[in-house]
Amino acid sequence: MIKKDRERKGISQKEIARILNVSTATVSLALRNSEKVNEKTRVKVKETAELLNYRPCEIARSLILNKTWSIGLIIPCFSIIYYSELTDAIQKRFREQNYLIITLSADTPEKRKEAITVLLNRKVEGFILPKINPDELYWLKKEKAPFVLYDRPEDSDYTDYNFVCVDKFKGAYKATEHLIKTGYKKIGFLCEIRVDEPRKRGYIEALIDYGMKIEKEWIIPGAGYYKDGYNGAKEILKMKKRPEALVCLNDISAIGAIRAFQEENIKVPGDIAIIGFDNVKEGIYSLPLLTTVDQMVEKVADEITNLLIETIENNKKEKRQIIIEPELVIRESCGCEIKEKEGVTGKNNGGDEE
Amino acid sequence: MIKKDRERKGISQKEIARILNVSTATVSLALRNSEKVNEKTRVKVKETAELLNYRPCEIARSLILNKTWSIGLIIPCFSIIYYSELTDAIQKRFREQNYLIITLSADTPEKRKEAITVLLNRKVEGFILPKINPDELYWLKKEKAPFVLYDRPEDSDYTDYNFVCVDKFKGAYKATEHLIKTGYKKIGFLCEIRVDEPRKRGYIEALIDYGMKIEKEWIIPGAGYYKDGYNGAKEILKMKKRPEALVCLNDISAIGAIRAFQEENIKVPGDIAIIGFDNVKEGIYSLPLLTTVDQMVEKVADEITNLLIETIENNKKEKRQIIIEPELVIRESCGCEIKEKEGVTGKNNGGDEE
DNA sequence: TCCATTTTTTAAAACGATTTTAAAAAACGC
DNA sequence: GCGTTTTTTAAAATCGTTTTAAAAAATGGA
Structure with missing residues (x-):
């Protein structure tokens, strides 16, 4: 009909x-x-x-010109603040260049494949993807669409792929170093379960470089959720020998840890210093304000945009790897600069929902 | 070429x-x-x-079938958690029905118009839009695309438009009522600057219904940002006669208020009870956990999906207005459990044992 | 074998644009 | 007024798909 x-x-x-x-x-x-x-x-x-x-009718134009001016962006979830900040940043830049970003959330390989297929059928000209596994990479390579990963692929020859990521090793190193320089001697780490996690290596290397002892017990595994931080803190409270500072794998778990300590009347900072990772908006809702490592969302978005558009428009075949250095954001939770009370005017105040 | x-x-x-x-x-x-x-x-x-x-090639199919299976969703911002939760929920539902949601963020009428134009040229089959002003509504009506608003349009004959929203009046009423029933007598309201705000009416009406006095000074205006809650609380602290409970227009400002009170060693709850509005994830990061009013994101997404798909596929011309009743989420910040327990203990035992 | 059905296949037109080719119209010089 | 050059427009091809109407092939019955 x-x-x-x-x-x-x-x-x-x-x-x-x-x-x-x-x-x-x-x-x-x-x-x-x-x-x-x-x-x-x-x-x-x-x-x-x-x-x-x-x-x-853009559809008709696309058909005849063989150009859709659209890019597929896959994120694990919209409501994890880091990804929505990234989405915002990426979208803004591509729109300036007259491309439309189509954002889909997918958190498993199957859903990702399905989402990518939908977008391939719509003839997007490229993809921006999270860290995906080697099977997916292999599958994707058969398609002709160029893509940029916003994290470094593991277990693969990464020089085969475009990616843009922050140097998490260095971030954790800087965080640990900051605690050391502030004067803390006993530093724990709330780490990801995964063994060869760059953040963990950064933590350990900093300790080694500054001649500090590594206390196995203080490396507490978790998955990065609020409850992992919360539970990790409770774990610490059970120890006879407690750390006096804690590096967390991300902001959310850091906030979970802070809450757990406060519940038991342990002061943060004072009794224990806590540093996060991400510099996500939640950090300026916490009391104390969270000291953290900035993941540089804007810079990441910039690089992704440049790299992908160049690849598409110049039909570039060579792959590029861009690694961005994260920056320390010093607020209150490590107690080094308590006087600066600017929590209220911090980065993007969040806001009303209407 | x-x-x-x-x-x-x-x-x-x-x-x-x-x-x-x-x-x-x-x-x-x-x-x-x-x-x-x-x-x-x-x-x-x-x-x-x-x-x-x-x-x-979906593009070619779209052209011949005059059907794009795409819907435009405009949100003010990705990184306001309420909107990303809504996006997630809406996207999931439309994907089940084989529609693709294209989400664009735009926070001013101009940007919205631009975004809508982009999507119109791409021949989306419908729109899901935030509360927009009468000019925009008038402009949109000239386009043939159907749309559903996810808030009630103001200053217009709203029966002319499809919309799905939560009954904010009732939400605020419930919040206020909850405080009253918990035993608080002096209740303040952190309100939006806008005069005829439904939440404000809900607050006032509840006070009236329960025969309580309205204290003008306790109605504190703000814009709904974190800092508004923070500043509002500081305002309260300056008063000679302070409220003992506070209804906030949203969760973010409630969290701001909590922080301000805690900074001055005012206990929440205990010295002051605080209730939010939205039931956003931040509420479970706060200490105390935020008691709030749930905006029912999932239900809203459900109704939007049904309404829009029905409109598109059956070419329905009649407009429908769907109003959803929000629900109370009782956590810690109003201390009701504690009070109730005390109350119950008192009644039953009349006793003085610990 | 032949005709009538039924099943299977196909040529051609359509969707809404862009681009190319070629022809028509205008401008110009002699 | 005629030939040549320049400007403007019309017509046709194209993109990848779907659909219609008709042709072709297969099947069945007499």
């Missing part, structure tokens, strides 16, 4: 051409301000288009 | 037809499992398609 709903269809160049008694070629050229049509005609066409509320 | 980049193009039905020496009609029908082609042919076509990694 091709012609059903005709009344809902908009007007086309053909219609304008019919009305003005010119050819569709003239209309097409006039609308794109071609020098090939004389001015009077051009003005007339544009006026009529305006009058009839003409909307160019 | 129509044929540039040919090497990047995928293979088409035409190509499959050429290889198998059949017509494109046969290929098209076979791929969609039509009964019109006999099984042998169908299998052959599908095998070949699989082998060549054929990807249907």
Whole structure:
């Protein structure tokens, strides 16, 4: 039933051409301000288009031009603040370049594959993807669409892929170093379960570089959720020999830990210093304000945009790896600079939902 | 330059037809499992398609079928948690129905208009929009695309529009009532600056219904940001006659208020009870855990999906307004459990044992 | 074998644009 | 007025798919 709903269809160049008694070629050229049509005609066409509320059909353009100006972005979840901040940043940049970002959330390999397939069928010109596993990478390579990962792929020859990521090793190193320099001697780490996690290596290396002893018991595994921080802190409270500072794998678990300590009347900072990782908005809702490591969302978005657009428009084949250095954000939770009470005016105050 | 980049193009039905020496009609029908082609042919076509990694071109399908299976969703900002939760919920539902949600953020009328235009040119079949002003509504009406607002439009005959929203009046009423029933007599309200705000009316009406006095000074205006709650609390601390409970227009400002009180060693709850509005994830990061009013994101998403898909697929012209009743989420910040327990203990035992 | 059905296949048109080719119209010189 | 050059426009091809209507092939009955 091709012609059903005709009344809902908009007007086309053909219609304008019919009305003005010119050819569709003239209309097409006039609308794109071609020098090939004389001015009077051009003005007339544009006026009529305006009058009839003409909307160019991007679909038809895409088909003939073999260009969709769309990019697929896959994130694990919208409501994890880090990803929504990234989405915001990426979207803003691509829109400036006239590309449309289509964001889909998918948190398992299966869902990711499904989402990517949907987008491939829609002929997106490229993808921005989270860290994905080697199987997925292999599958993706068979498709012709270029992509940029926003984390470094593991267990693969990473020079085969475009990616942009922050140097988590260095971030954890800086965090640990900050605690050491502030004067803490006994430093624990709330780590990810995964063994060869760069953050963990950064923590350990900093301790080694500053000649400090590594206390196995103080490396507490978790998954990075609020409750992991909470439980980790409770774990610490059970120890005979407690650390006096704690590096956390992310802000959310750091906040969980803070809450657990406060519940038991352990002061943060004072009794224990805590440093997070991400610099996510939640950090400015916490009491004390969270000292953390900034993941540089804006910079990451910048690099992703440049890299992907260059790849698409110049049909670049070489892959590039961009690693961004994270920065320390010193607030209250490590107690080094308590006087600076600017919590209220911090980065993006969050806000009303309407 | 129509044929540039040919090497990047995928293979088409035409190509499959050429290889198998059949017509494109046969290929098209076979791929969609039509009964019109006999099984042998169908299998052959599908095998070949699989082998060549054929990807249907949704663009071409859209053009001929006049159907894009896409919906535009405009939100003010990704990184306000309420909107990302809504996005997640909406996206999930539409994907089940084979629609693609294209989410764009835009926080001013101009940006919204631009975003909507982009999506109109891409021929989305409908929109999901935030509360927009009458000018925008008027402009939108001229376009043929159906839309659903996820808040109630103001200053307009709202029966002209589809919308789905939570009953904020009732939410605020419930929040206030909860405080009253818990035993608080002096209740303040952190309100939006806007005069005829439903939440404010809910607060006032509850006070009236329970025969309580309205203390003008305790109605503190703000914009709903973290800092507004923070500043509002500081305001309260300056008063000679302070409220003993505070209804906040949203969770974020409630958390801001909590922080301000805690800074001055005012206990929440205990010295002052605080109730939020939204039931946003931040509420479970706070200490105390925030008692709040749930905005029912999942239900809102459900209703939006049903309403919009029905409008699109059945070409419904009548507009519908769906109002959802919010629910109280009782956690720690109003201390009701503690009070109730005390109350119950008192009544039952009249006793003075610990 | 032949005709009438039924099943299977296909050519051609359509969707809304862009681009190319070629022809028509206008401008110009002699 | 005619030939040549320049400007403008019309017509046709194209993109990848779906659909219609008609042709071709297979089947069945007499």
